[in-house]
Amino acid sequence: MKIIKPIALAFLLPTLLQSVEAAPTSMTYEARQVLVQDTISWDAPLPFDNEVKTGKLANGFQYFIRKNVEPKDRVTMYLATKVGSILETESQLGLAHFMEHMNFNGLKHFPKNALVDYLQKAGVRFGSDLNAYTSFDQTVYQLPIPSDDPDLLKNGLQVMRDWAQDALLTDEEIDKERGVVLEEMRGGRGAAQRMRDQYLPVMLNNSLYSNRLPIGTEDVITNFPYDELRKFHQDWYRPDLQALIIVGDVDVEQMENEVKRLFSDMKMPANPPQRVEHKVPLLNKNQFIAVTDPETSYTIGQITIKHPEEKVTTVRDFRKQLSKSVYNNMLNARLSELGQSANPPYIQAMASVGGFLAGLDAFNALFVAKPNEFENGFKALVRELERVQKHGFTSSEFERAVSAIHKNNETAYTERDKKKSDSYVNRYLNYYLEDSPALSNEDNYRLNKQLLPTLTLEEVEDIGKQYYLDSNRDIIIMAPEKEKESLPYEAKALAWLNEVESEQITAYEDKVSDLPLLSNEPVKGAVVENKAIDAIDAKELVLSNGVKVVLKPTTFKNDEILINAYSPGGTSLYSDVDYYSASHAGSLVNSSGVGQLNTIELQKYMTGKNVNISPYLSERSEGLSGYSDKEGLQTAFEMIYGYFTEPRIEDDVFQSTITKNLSMIANRESNPSFVFSKTVMESLYDGNIRRVPISEDGVKQINQQRALEIYKERFADASDFVFTIVGSFTEDEIKPYLEQYVASLPSLKRNEKAIDLGIYEPEKGFERIVHKGQEQKATAVLTYYGDYNYNEVENLNMDALESVLSIKLIERLREDESGVYGTGARASTSKAPKGRYSFTVSFGTSVDKYQPLINSALDEINKVKQNGPVATDLDKFKIEQKRQMELSLKENRFWMSQISGAYQRDEDPTYITRYLQDLDKLTVESVKEVANKYLKEDKLFKFILLPDEK
Incomplete structure (x- = not known):
């Protein structure tokens, strides 16, 4: 499940125009009309989306319901909770995230693992559809389901209600989940984590956030008393900190009545703790840290200049946000152009003004240095920032940036009636959790169209003057340990800054061609x-x-x-x-x-x-x-x-x-x-x-x-x-x-075919163990390779085998044995140059568990070979495929893949019309036959990654 990685914090919230949607203030009809008048009322509050039904129950629970028919017969539900790791005490480190896990391991109406089982039978995929994430300040649960089945829709709402307050939290399920979370923690260990632990206190100004990573600590996850988790749940999973977002092909009034029926009885705890809004304080000083690790591959330099957050609540705020978008566009175009020079000073560079975290915005600039050339990259980045400060941008750069944003606005508006429900969910999610704007499609389009022409180059340049300052600046360096000697200490980095600032930096020359793209007009064919x-x-x-x-x-x-x-x-x-x-x-x-x-x-x-x-x-x-x-x-x-x-x-x-x-x-x-x-x-x-x-x-x-x-x-x-x-x-x-x-393209009438290069895996499987890395963790990759009878029916059975085995591997290796965080099977087949297949099972775990888990995985494979898949698992695959096909048939990219792939493989492009018929012909015996045909012991290759030998 998703956890925010702090290394990317500085670039998590760059506010681009197309993501600016509206503000958290409702408007009267008269106030809304201000937006369509020639004279703009700059201090008018931004209107809230008038196409969503909102409400707040007596217990404080909020809801947002919107009808949207893209895709048809589907609804997406999100439960947003203002509960994250920042609320944990020292004895609860990691319990916000652990609680997220437990909401999939026993609910009032879905005990043990019945939730996942029930939804899989309805065609909902665990992980890609059914999922959740925990961050510092929030935990969010997501459930996209079909809306054309009344019972499923009713039970989907019941799932949301159970998630909100009715987790069972039994001793048995808590203990089983400890191992899963520990494996998730183990999988995240490595160079990035070790460096993050060093620079995070600097990045987050030694605030509480730097000691509240959602994953928690091994000691707490291993040893917390059951009642500690139950207390956290009781304290924080409460209606005044929760909202339900429902967008899809539903009856809004009916949904609202059901929400009121199900959620009105949620209770507040007797003495609820106050939900404190924590902040990252500004220290009014500059900071520097350089960290190295023997296992990292790149050297990264980052300059972060923090500022108080600027909320977007009025038309004036929205306009300034547009200015920031134009500034970011022009600045990154400059950095990209420099990176494409014959001898680029860095591998990659980017910069932006945007959101940061916990009440702060930031100017962020980052570059990936060439090996042992950190100084060159650092100075090049700073030089471009200084060039903008001293000389600004050209009018042609400004015109292009405005044109790009205008085009994005026009494109979004053109597709407004085809907009997917997920985009609306995220709009209301950010409104509830982050106080971000939530404009309607019409208001967003109109504001952009009205305000873009009012921007001036001078005020966009002022964005840099406001944000690129010598105050509250962090310089953070992450590098391979072997490059440690070439990295600067703080005084040296500051000296480099001063050197660049004192240079005679020339203005940027914008080289634009007025030539047409083609030198000659093609001779028309037919x-x-x-x-x-x-x-x-x-x-x-x-x-x-x-x-x-x-x-x-x-x-x-x-x-x-x-x-x-x-x-x-x-x-x-x-x-x-x-x-x-x-x-x-x-x-x-x-x-x-x-x-x-x-x-x-x-x-x-x-x-x-x-x-x-x-x-x-x-x-x-x-x-x-x-x-x-x-x-x-x-x-x-x-x-x-x-x-x-x-x-x-x-x-x-x-x-x-x-x-x-x-x-x-x-x-x-x-x-x-x-x-x-x-x-x-x-x-x-x-x-x-x-x-x-x-x-x-x-x-x-x-x-x-x-x-x-x-x-x-x-x-x-x-x-x-x-x-x-x-x-x-x-x-x-x-x-x-x-x-x-x-039709005018050159034609030589060659008769060419690709050549069989004869590059294939060995006939017989073997085992290879690799020792590399200092973390005590193991990775196991088990793959079968061989010749394959490529045809439509065989491919379908192979896909089914992948699905049913993945279900069993998760049930056994994760749920029963608590040995992995993620696992599954993956089948791959090819027709040319000759029929070949690979079938892989992989997972990460602890060093002492990898062999028993390999044995368990192979045991599950043998069960399918001996008995075939469990019939209910095969039914899950069928319904999932049918439900996914309903969506895929209305996607341009799906049809492109189907048609172009069929022509490349010399297959019938109309096969998709017969796919569901073949799907219904799948049987336990047909999948069993394919398993025995291809998952042969002598075709198994075992690859194991273990830590360095001591």
């Missing part, structure tokens, strides 16, 4: 064949140059068009000598410009356009993928034509890529997870360069000229390409672009 695929409401066209195009118009979104193209071949057609150049060709071209625009010019040209087209080369194919709206279609097809006929790999992009790749791999051997993964791949594929992580020598073998040659070879012949286009268009709308930009 559509020569047109065939209907009636079963899926699609059409297959053939163009005059041989290109095949599959069109699937939909109404799932108002303005979303997905584009994919592929051709067989890929890097399989090239020798090992050319492999590194071939495998990087697609990403190098994609990172460069196209046509007449270089990479920086292209990025600026694309600002304000909802378009992206990216070329790729994989092992067995090459192609393009991307998206557009209707307004951007010409740009999208110009880019497609350009990536075929005018690709480039720029010198700066190439040098920057090589430099960054060398930097990123320099310290990875210190990371236990990397060493483990590398060892697995080397042992499975005998060190084949196409399967193991690229080495420093491999990076140096990438040849710029050869990479471009290979790319051009792969895209020289469009005749064997298949384009798939899915989304909100008509054939008449898309046809002119196909004729102009796709």
Whole structure:
């Protein structure tokens, strides 16, 4: 279950325009009208969303209910509680999070594990659908369920009521869950945790927050008395600290009546403790800390300047929030551009003004340093911040940033009636828990549209002057231990700051091209064949140059068009000598410009356009993928034509890529997870360069000229390409672009196929143990490999086997044996170059438990092989698939995957219409047969990661 990682605290709440939704103040009708008048009332309170039903019961419990039919026949319910780890006493460290776990381990109406079992039978997936998270100040429970079943809907509300106050908290279930939470804690241990424990007191100004991480302590989790958890539950799980959010395809009045019926009897404790609002105080001083660890791979520098929080409650506040968004946009564009130079001073850098934590906002700037070049990266970052302070931004930068935000606003408004329920849930969740705005779609759109044109460059520049100050500043450095000598001490870092501030820094020059993207207009081709695929409401066209195009118009979104193209071949057609150049060709071209625009010019040209087209080369194919709206279609097809006929790999992009790749791999051997993964791949594929992580020598073998040659070879012949286009268009709308930009692509009529490279796992399984890492924890990966009879029915049985085994592994390894936090099975099958499969079971645990847990996992596998799956587990898989299919059939991305995948694998694209029929044919015997066919002992490979040997 989700826990906030403090290392990311500084970047958890960057407030971008598209996430600004409204304020926690209701308005009269007259006040609302202020927003549509020409004269803006700056101090008018922001209106609350008028499309949600809200209420507060006599006991203090609040609710938010909204009807939304995307997706149809579904409802999402969240229980928000203002209860987090900050409320714990020293004897309760970790109990807020532990309590979250216990709400899945026995409720008044769902004892023991009946909750998960019941919901799985309804098609609700544990972990991805049914879930919860605990943070410093809140615990939130989520339950998306079908709304077309009255009993299920009724029981879903009962679950929320039980979560609110009716956990059973039996001795037996508490003791069982101790082990699960300890394993979750163990899994989080490592370099990041060890460094976090050192810098967190600095980041959080030694406030209570720095001693209240939600995961708690091993001592408390192991030893707390049962009544301590029950006391925490009684004190804090109470109606005045809770709200229910319901959004979906429901009757609002009926839901409101049910909420009143179920939640009105919730009781307050006799003497409730006060819910104190804790804060992180400003110390009015600067701080510095550098921490190292032998197992971390990167050096990160972070500058955080804390400020009192600025709440967004009025029109004026909203406008300032827009200013911050424009400032962040321009600043990050500068940092990104510098990072793409031939010799970039850092691997990556970013900066923003936004929310922090507990009553604070912050200016945050972060960079990932190249190995042993911290000074260079630090000064480069500070230099760009100083450049903005001294010279500001250019008017063209300002215009682009405003254009990008305007486009986002227009896109969001266009899709307002297709908006998913989850987005509304998060709106009201943040309103209740964080006092964040909760504007209606109309008000949000109107405010953005009205206020954006009123912003000036000068006031946006003032954001930096307000927030980038020499006060309440933290400098935090995290690095590999072997780079300790190259890191600055505090006085040195301050000296670097002073050096940069005293430099004669020149103003930024905004280089923008006025050239069109393409140097020449393509010679128009034609559509020569047109065939209907009636079963899926699609059409297959053939163009005059041989290109095949599959069109699937939909109404799932108002303005979303997905584009994919592929051709067989890929890097399989090239020798090992050319492999590194071939495998990087697609990403190098994609990172460069196209046509007449270089990479920086292209990025600026694309600002304000909802378009992206990216070329790729994989092992067995090459192609393009991307998206557009209707307004951007010409740009999208110009880019497609350009990536075929005018690709480039720029010198700066190439040098920057090589430099960054060398930097990123320099310290990875210190990371236990990397060493483990590398060892697995080397042992499975005998060190084949196409399967193991690229080495420093491999990076140096990438040849710029050869990479471009290979790319051009792969895209020289469009005749064997298949384009798939899915989304909100008509054939008449898309046809002119196909004729102009796709039918005009070069055609050589080559007959190419990808090559079978013969890279397969060994015939017989084996065990490999890797010792790496100082933490006393183990990782076990059990995988079966072999040849596979690839077909639709076999694939379905394999998916079912994955599902039923995952259920049993969680029940046994987690719930019964308390030995793991997470586990499950994962099946993977492939058709080409020949039928192959892998079937993996993995988990993390303590060093003394990994072997018994392996035995338990294999025992569950053998049970399925001997007896087949439990019939009820197989039924859970079927209903889950049916329920997921109801949602998937209304998603553009699902249809893109289905259609383009079918053409690549030479399969029937209409199979999806028969999927549910085959699903009903699944039996205990058919799954048992597949288990015995593929989960053979001699095909089992065991890979174990253990700590360093002492």
